[in-house]
Amino acid sequence: MTNRFHSRGVTLIELVAFIVIIGVVVAGLATGMSTTLKGSGTPKQMTQAFQLAQERMELIRARKDFVGFACFTGTRYDPCQAAAVAGSCAAFAVSTHPACNSTLGYIVTPALDETGACLGGNVNYKCITVTVNGSSGTLATLNAAVANY
Secondary structure (H helix, E strand, O other), X not given: OOOOOOOOOOOHHHHHXXXXXXXXXXXXXXXXXXXXXXXXXXXXXXXXXXXXXXXXXXXXXXXXXXXXXXXXXXXXXXXXXXXXXXXXXXXXXXXXOHHHOOOOOOEEEEEEEOOOXXXXXXXXXXXXXXXXXXXXXXXXXXXEEEEOO
């Protein structure tokens, strides 16, 4: 009578060879991804642009609480621009917040829709757009509505 052994599973040599092959493949993929991400500056610029636009938008929205909705017009809504006395509205100096300085080399151009046309012509809202432009064009645009409450 002969005894036959049926082999099941893998040998130690096959397991070691599999681990080595997978290690080489993963190392190659990791190196390729790292090289690709380092060379791509656009996502980093866009992230910085959105952060700058958000900071500027927060300053502008906070300005409404400082000057009041009635005085939140013209260049008076942007704390990064000097504003003279207008009627019962007080003058204020230019903010020194980093979002007011083009520290990243971007140009922030806020625009205020005085008519509130972006919300169906409701005069209790003023719409603000902050656009951040870089060397490659528009990097970020944020829109917000400021309510008269």
